[in-house]
Amino acid sequence: MEVTDDNLARLASYLQQTLNPDPNIRRPAEKFLEGVEVNQNYPILLLHLIDKDGVDITIRIAAAIAFKNYIKRNWPVEEDSTDRIHPQDRAAIKTLIVSLMLKSPEAIQRQFSDAVSIIGKSDFPEKWPSLIPEMVEKFATGDFHVINGILRTAHSLFKRYRYEFKSQKLWEEIKHVLDNFAKPLTDLFVATLELRNTHADNPQALKVIYGSLVLICKVFYSLNFQDLPEYFEDNMPIWMPNLLNLLQVKVPCLESNDDEETPGVMEQLRTEVCECAALYALKYEEEFGPHAPGFVTAVWTVLLSTGPQIRYDSLVANALTFLAKVAEKNSYKSLFEDPATLSSICEKVVIPNMEFRECDMELFEDNPEEYVRRDIEGSDVDTRRRAACDLVKTLAQHYEDKMMNIFGQYVDLAQFAANHVVPELQRPNITELPVLKADAIKYLMTFRSLLPKELLINSLPLLVQHIEGKGVVCTYAACCVEKLVAGGMLPRPALVPHAAPLLAKLFACIEDHNEYIMKAILRTLACLQEDGLSYLGDALPKLAQMLAAVAKNPSKPHFNHYLFETLSLSVSLVTKSNPNAITAFEDALFPIFQEILQNDVQEFMPYVFQMLSLLLEMRGAMASMGAAGGDSDAYGALLPCLVAPPLWERPANVRPLVRLLCAFVASRSALIIRTNKLNAMLGVFQKLIASKTNDHEGFYLIQTMLYKFGESVMSPYTKQIITLLFQRLSSSKTTKYVRGLIAFLGFYAAHFGADSLVELVDSVQANMFAMYCERVLIPDLQKVSGTLERKAAALGCVKLLCDCSHFRQGNLAPLWPRLMQALISLFELPIDETSLPDDHFIEVDDTPGYQAQYSHLTCAKGISNDPLASIEDPKRYLAESLGNMARSTPGLLPPRLEALEEQYRNVLFQYLNVYSVQIC
Numbered sequence: 001m002e003v004t005d006d007n008l009a010r011l012a013s014y015l016q017q018t019l020n021p022d023p024n025i026r027r028p029a030e031k032f033l034e035g036v037e038v039n040q041n042y043p044i045l046l047l048h049l050i051d052k053d054g055v056d057i058t059i060r061i062a063a064a065i066a067f068k069n070y071i072k073r074n075w076p077v078e079e080d081s082t083d084r085i086h087p088q089d090r091a092a093i094k095t096l097i098v099s100l101m102l103k104s105p106e107a108i109q110r111q112f113s114d115a116v117s118i119i120g121k122s123d124f125p126e127k128w129p130s131l132i133p134e135m136v137e138k139f140a141t142g143d144f145h146v147i148n149g150i151l152r153t154a155h156s157l158f159k160r161y162r163y164e165f166k167s168q169k170l171w172e173e174i175k176h177v178l179d180n181f182a183k184p185l186t187d188l189f190v191a192t193l194e195l196r197n198t199h200a201d202n203p204q205a206l207k208v209i210y211g212s213l214v215l216i217c218k219v220f221y222s223l224n225f226q227d228l229p230e231y232f233e234d235n236m237p238i239w240m241p242n243l244l245n246l247l248q249v250k251v252p253c254l255e256s257n258d259d260e261e262t263p264g265v266m267e268q269l270r271t272e273v274c275e276c277a278a279l280y281a282l283k284y285e286e287e288f289g290p291h292a293p294g295f296v297t298a299v300w301t302v303l304l305s306t307g308p309q310i311r312y313d314s315l316v317a318n319a320l321t322f323l324a325k326v327a328e329k330n331s332y333k334s335l336f337e338d339p340a341t342l343s344s345i346c347e348k349v350v351i352p353n354m355e356f357r358e359c360d361m362e363l364f365e366d367n368p369e370e371y372v373r374r375d376i377e378g379s380d381v382d383t384r385r386r387a388a389c390d391l392v393k394t395l396a397q398h399y400e401d402k403m404m405n406i407f408g409q410y411v412d413l414a415q416f417a418a419n420h421v422v423p424e425l426q427r428p429n430i431t432e433l434p435v436l437k438a439d440a441i442k443y444l445m446t447f448r449s450l451l452p453k454e455l456l457i458n459s460l461p462l463l464v465q466h467i468e469g470k471g472v473v474c475t476y477a478a479c480c481v482e483k484l485v486a487g488g489m490l491p492r493p494a495l496v497p498h499a500a501p502l503l504a505k506l507f508a509c510i511e512d513h514n515e516y517i518m519k520a521i522l523r524t525l526a527c528l529q530e531d532g533l534s535y536l537g538d539a540l541p542k543l544a545q546m547l548a549a550v551a552k553n554p555s556k557p558h559f560n561h562y563l564f565e566t567l568s569l570s571v572s573l574v575t576k577s578n579p580n581a582i583t584a585f586e587d588a589l590f591p592i593f594q595e596i597l598q599n600d601v602q603e604f605m606p607y608v609f610q611m612l613s614l615l616l617e618m619r620g621a622m623a624s625m626g627a628a629g630g631d632s633d634a635y636g637a638l639l640p641c642l643v644a645p646p647l648w649e650r651p652a653n654v655r656p657l658v659r660l661l662c663a664f665v666a667s668r669s670a671l672i673i674r675t676n677k678l679n680a681m682l683g684v685f686q687k688l689i690a691s692k693t694n695d696h697e698g699f700y701l702i703q704t705m706l707y708k709f710g711e712s713v714m715s716p717y718t719k720q721i722i723t724l725l726f727q728r729l730s731s732s733k734t735t736k737y738v739r740g741l742i743a744f745l746g747f748y749a750a751h752f753g754a755d756s757l758v759e760l761v762d763s764v765q766a767n768m769f770a771m772y773c774e775r776v777l778i779p780d781l782q783k784v785s786g787t788l789e790r791k792a793a794a795l796g797c798v799k800l801l802c803d804c805s806h807f808r809q810g811n812l813a814p815l816w817p818r819l820m821q822a823l824i825s826l827f828e829l830p831i832d833e834t835s836l837p838d839d840h841f842i843e844v845d846d847t848p849g850y851q852a853q854y855s856h857l858t859c860a861k862g863i864s865n866d867p868l869a870s871i872e873d874p875k876r877y878l879a880e881s882l883g884n885m886a887r888s889t890p891g892l893l894p895p896r897l898e899a900l901e902e903q904y905r906n907v908l909f910q911y912l913n914v915y916s917v918q919i920c
Helices: 005-018 023-036 042-050 057-074 087-102 106-123 131-139 144-162 168-198 203-224 230-234 236-248 265-283 285-305 310-328 330-335 339-350 358-366 368-377 384-398 400-410 413-426 434-446 453-465 472-486 492-508 515-550 557-577 579-598 605-624 633-642 651-667 669-674 678-689 695-709 711-731 735-752 754-764 768-783 787-803 813-828 874-888 893-898 902-914
Strands: none
Touching (some): 005 042, 005 057, 042 057, 042 087, 057 106, 087 106, 087 131, 087 144, 106 144, 131 144, 144 203, 168 230, 203 230, 203 236, 203 265, 230 236, 236 265, 265 310, 285 310, 285 339, 310 330, 310 384, 339 400, 358 368, 453 492, 472 492, 472 515, 492 515, 515 557, 557 579, 579 633, 605 651, 633 651, 651 669, 651 678, 651 695, 678 711, 695 711, 711 735, 711 754, 711 768, 735 754, 735 768, 735 787, 754 768, 754 787, 768 813, 787 813, 813 874, 874 893, 874 902
């Protein structure tokens, strides 16, 4: 696709058609563009079109959105998949995008900013070292259109530092950014602050300047989130006083705002400053300590000066969050200990911000579930009421007696509950003043930690009365029950007398697919345990019917998750009491599961695999105890589908599918062999072990196969298995893989024998086990994590040291002292968290197209089986094995023990003394 005027005009025409509301016009155009996007120069053609001033702005914006989506779909390249962007196009995009973004209108600039962030996640900094210098260079232009574009891009690029887990790669990236961006950002911050005085009489300029300060604060927050950078710590005298000043400063021309709902630039700025202050108060309390009193005073002033308008909501929520973070820390206790301070906070800040406003009423009526989610559970936008409640919880946790006394000045909590909450809940017509009823229930939830337990228990029948209909009162009542049960304030003895009406009311409301109703059912049954069995007979058909219904249109993920959790809990509870009931569950659920699998309902498949695993594991447990486990035809019919490649292409399926295959291996091994599916399962193992993301699942699968099938079945395949494992070690030696390999080979040595392991590895390549010991096992043994994994690694080492002929007298004998020292380090020292060079690979989150996410079902959790359970204490096993070795080969051990470094020898003798083992 050459960049010609004809091609640009044709592209513009198709983009115009994608904006047409008529699907007969829109969809063919979208299909055409999807078909040509794989061609070289397609993204470059888009960029040229975006850059043409003569083209209608709507077409240019459509092109910018198409470009961003193209980048999102195609820039990250998944492991083992094809790169859909030509290398020359990749290079050209990175060369053009920043300068093109900065001269584009803001609507286009925002799309480019997102695209830069997506590219940066994959390529920055290793494959895009010029990005930060190019961005910093633009700060010197003095053009705030350009500067703000850079700041938006920086925010988009760095905001992932707020939620990514710490890692060596992330630390190196942040260090690179700080080394090149922290000082220019600080200089820009200072220069922008000074421009306020230069343009004090120009409202339009001030709006742009303060808008830049908003963006600077966003970037500052992201760069400080993981750890306190040395540069910013050294420059706290610049940042903290000026951030405090931004909270305090009044800019009359920007303060007035006729818009009741949209925050002005000053509200946005104070919101960001409060967020930065809360971060420092929570994570860097020692460094922030000297600045805390000033910020508390300023935040307090801000809270007292803001009205109830919606535009202040984010500011008030962040300000209250700041106070809560400060109140959490012992080092700031002096700021809150005075009862007068706590009294003022409660009277002037907490209570006013818990009031129900007209805008709350509108959301309450228009979208009840969203209202509850924001108000109780939290969402992307925290509400004033939620932030006020969180502040109360924090203060009550640290100053409970004082808070009780303070609230007693305004309202006797128990008396208020008796005189206001209870009568409100007792109103006969629940449609009358529902807001007041919801507020009464919300009161119980907010102050439940300060209310007498007896009052909470007595409120349960009133809450049960209000679980009916579709309104927010019903949702609040169910949510309140769930909170009280989950928090232990309604223990099982208090819940049992009310279980029948409570569950009846809850099940009567599940037709509305209300996630809070479903969650309350789950919590209630989890609390009742065997006391809930009598209610499950009526409940299970309703749950199965509901599953069949939502499977046709799975639109509410939280409701669906709690539904599967409740079904899993029901299976566990009932079969624990009556193992034969598993047949009834299979009869009820299998037709629904089969329909889900046949219709490819992606959202539900990981759940189905987990529940099938639970059922099959229970069948296996029954068989091991002598009950009728049976080879159900329904399970057998599933097996060919489970090893078919398409299912394994979806990341969310991998973990639950591996567990399900392991359940088949454990309880249907004969079926696997009879249907010739062993090779297919080995093919799954080969695919998993080649993946950096899923290699640990490959180890789990192959260990289960070796353990359950045994040497007689697996011996024809073991050499190929070891070959694959060492090929992967050679091509990609990541920390996770090394941990898995050491644990797996440890299991093999402990279960099948150390000599068998050494000879098997050396059959692939001469002396390969010696190389493995020197380059992997000894230097990296301490990296192994996980209780069962460390145990397997330790027992494998004991077998090598004490039972292996090759370590006694063969070519591995010189490695004996070093391996013993590595084993003692495994026992005595913390896990080695350092990383290996090959750890720096890109984990792709934004996979092309829609991908269902894996959600673990807590109630379907399998039993953690230890294949080496017969050995409980690895240290005792080492001591006793050394005793056996000393008796079988007299004179061999003393020189080897003498070769140990003194500190290791001393620890080893301690083991021998503790377990009363003599070796001399």
